[in-house]
Amino acid sequence: METGKFRRSQRIAAMTSLLGNYPGRLFSLTEFSQQLDTPKSVLSEDISIVKETMKVLDIGEVQSVAGAKGGIRFIPKMSLHRQKEFLEKLAQELSQHHRILPGSYLYYSDLISLPAYVQPMAEILASYMKQSNPQYVVTVETKGIPLAFAVARILDKPFVVARRESLMTEGATVSVNYVSGSGNGMQRMVLPRRAIEPGSRVVMVDDFMRGGGTAKGMQDLMKEFEAEVTDIGVLMASKSPEIKKGGRYTTLLILENAEEETGKVDLYPNPELFQE
Amino acid sequence: METGKFRRSQRIAAMTSLLGNYPGRLFSLTEFSQQLDTPKSVLSEDISIVKETMKVLDIGEVQSVAGAKGGIRFIPKMSLHRQKEFLEKLAQELSQHHRILPGSYLYYSDLISLPAYVQPMAEILASYMKQSNPQYVVTVETKGIPLAFAVARILDKPFVVARRESLMTEGATVSVNYVSGSGNGMQRMVLPRRAIEPGSRVVMVDDFMRGGGTAKGMQDLMKEFEAEVTDIGVLMASKSPEIKKGGRYTTLLILENAEEETGKVDLYPNPELFQE
Known part of the structure; x- marks a missing residue:
């Protein structure tokens, strides 16, 4: 994908949208990193923001799964x-x-x-x-x-x-x-x-x-x-x-x-x- | 909701998630403005970013509907x-x-x-x-x-x-x-x-x-x-x-x-x- 670099707000929009469109699916950081042309370390910070926002706004839970087969997934969830x-x-x-x-x-x-x-x-x-x-x-x-x-x-x-x-x-x-x-x-x-x-x-x-x-x-x-x-x-x-x-x-x-x-x-x- | 002010990246995560979880549904700017405690003018800029990102990454289309009963909605869509x-x-x-x-x-x-x-x-x-x-x-x-x-x-x-x-x-x-x-x-x-x-x-x-x-x-x-x-x-x-x-x-x-x-x-x- 010839999308070049994205700003933080764009990366967050992209990840949130993909996570929400395929709830329950585990997305690997490598997958996001390639698609968004961004190092994993930077993505981790983005993910913390998404996680926190979903929680505060009572929209759902972003779960992190550690390990080689790990990644993140989104579970819509109401209080x-x-x-x-x-x-x-x-x-x-x-x-x-x-x-x-x-x-x-x-x-x-x-x-x-x-x-x-x-x-x-x-x-x-x-x-x-x-x-x-x-x-x-x-x-x-x-x-x-x-x-x-x-x-x-x-x-x-x-x-x-x-x-x-x-x-x-x-x-x-x-x-x-x-x-x-x-x-x-x-x-x-x-x-x-x-x-x-x-x-x-x-x-x-x-x-x-x-x-x-x-x-x-x-x-x-x-x-x-x-x-x-x-x-x-x-x-x-x-x-x-x-x-x-x-x-x-x-x-x-x-x-x-x-x-x-x-x-x-x-x-x-x-x-x-x-x-x- | 006692969530106080949100940063841009948080507002974008919130809007993208809600739009994606209820595709096709028209969300009014007033709704978002209240929930995110942010003036509509600021939200409009956020929405442009979401719109552009969905398009560039081939995820879907964010449509704006003008007028008093207007707002925005998300249609997942692949190229x-x-x-x-x-x-x-x-x-x-x-x-x-x-x-x-x-x-x-x-x-x-x-x-x-x-x-x-x-x-x-x-x-x-x-x-x-x-x-x-x-x-x-x-x-x-x-x-x-x-x-x-x-x-x-x-x-x-x-x-x-x-x-x-x-x-x-x-x-x-x-x-x-x-x-x-x-x-x-x-x-x-x-x-x-x-x-x-x-x-x-x-x-x-x-x-x-x-x-x-x-x-x-x-x-x-x-x-x-x-x-x-x-x-x-x-x-x-x-x-x-x-x-x-x-x-x-x-x-x-x-x-x-x-x-x-x-x-x-x-x-x-x-x-x-x-x-x-």
């Missing part, structure tokens, strides 16, 4: 205070009575597909999911796909979607049957044999959890790949049953009640996320 | 040269003989779910899609969802997924039947009535196009919403039939042939994208 603010606004918006559908279902397909909402949802979930250091982010089609993909993007991990039926275009597949918590009876989920490496650690992301049947199904499916579901994250979980089949999970919102007759929705941020 | 480089690498990777499945299908579910691949694919498609100034990005479940969502994110537009069957949790729906180009016979696509505002302009994004039956189905479905499909973008289109039912479209790759017997795949970047 607990901003998380709470966002989830309260979200709960309020989802509690509007016009969202209650026949059968006391809540309409939220629009919000879980709006990039401006999905990004903060995914940032919060990713901050929990990344603790178990997963190799894949999985979901079951369809509604949770944008959110799950946004989490995979932040963690920079491959994203895998289990389907309800196998496709001709995916080769050999593995499937399990499971009992859906939402009372749809038996369901099936399918994955191509080549979708997951044996022995992997995966996290599951979904839009909604009631009885945890889908999560349990995913655990069974992963066993067929000798893989393990190390964490589960959902946008919203019903308050009851308190004990879900899938075991431990993280939810952003708790749905206690939605009444078609009265138009009343009782939905709030998961208080466990904000305990001291 | 034609880098687009070509990326698509050539992608075509090569997808042409590996182990990807050919029985029935001469090509396995590519892994690559269209890897964030590091989906981001550049979406950047290229978005640069075409945005020309028709859409209000929504739509797709049909399932395989194209990550790519379509990534395009929606870059354009900062609501994302809508048509499903194959209606769900109890989505209220009143509209559906059409269509003939799938991949020879699966009649299929159905369904959308909640409240998914699209009447009179909207939408762009469709999908992973693959053969006969264009799905695109035609989407056009029919949109008519039911008095909406119009103004553009279609796909990752890959088969060379034949040359004329697709859905009409005008943009494809990144062209699949001319995949032979199960010989393991030969003939797949290449769409030359029309790189014409002078």
Whole structure:
């Protein structure tokens, strides 16, 4: 690249932009040093400035990884205070009575597909999911796909979607049957044999959890790949049953009640996320 | 925010990061001015630096919108040269003989779910899609969802997924039947009535196009919403039939042939994208 020398402010703009466009990806200092035609020692100072600014402005975390294979990466991340603010606004918006559908279902397909909402949802979930250091982010089609993909993007991990039926275009597949918590009876989920490496650690992301049947199904499916579901994250979980089949999970919102007759929705941020 | 004054390099890091984390979104100067506790006149200079750097380093475009409702936004964007480089690498990777499945299908579910691949694919498609100034990005479940969502994110537009069957949790729906180009016979696509505002302009994004039956189905479905499909973008289109039912479209790759017997795949970047 014949870009010549850059000033500090330009180098910082370049690095911040690349880090933000590919969150979770490790950029080596050598890579930046070549692209920006700047010695590593000078870059280190630039990086300190970026790091400090992201922190002070509550935008995210710039992590340094030491060693020959090291470098820096960016994880978008909000403070607990901003998380709470966002989830309260979200709960309020989802509690509007016009969202209650026949059968006391809540309409939220629009919000879980709006990039401006999905990004903060995914940032919060990713901050929990990344603790178990997963190799894949999985979901079951369809509604949770944008959110799950946004989490995979932040963690920079491959994203895998289990389907309800196998496709001709995916080769050999593995499937399990499971009992859906939402009372749809038996369901099936399918994955191509080549979708997951044996022995992997995966996290599951979904839009909604009631009885945890889908999560349990995913655990069974992963066993067929000798893989393990190390964490589960959902946008919203019903308050009851308190004990879900899938075991431990993280939810952003708790749905206690939605009444078609009265138009009343009782939905709030998961208080466990904000305990001291 | 009690952050006090920031230095230029810090202001630039902050703005670049916010712009990159929410591509397509218009940030007003007032917003930045308050958050960074800096007069607008000073910010304008900072923005010029960001703009110039993004351009020189081939990262993207920072657009200024004038007027009271104006501000700046960031559109990630690669030069034609880098687009070509990326698509050539992608075509090569997808042409590996182990990807050919029985029935001469090509396995590519892994690559269209890897964030590091989906981001550049979406950047290229978005640069075409945005020309028709859409209000929504739509797709049909399932395989194209990550790519379509990534395009929606870059354009900062609501994302809508048509499903194959209606769900109890989505209220009143509209559906059409269509003939799938991949020879699966009649299929159905369904959308909640409240998914699209009447009179909207939408762009469709999908992973693959053969006969264009799905695109035609989407056009029919949109008519039911008095909406119009103004553009279609796909990752890959088969060379034949040359004329697709859905009409005008943009494809990144062209699949001319995949032979199960010989393991030969003939797949290449769409030359029309790189014409002078």
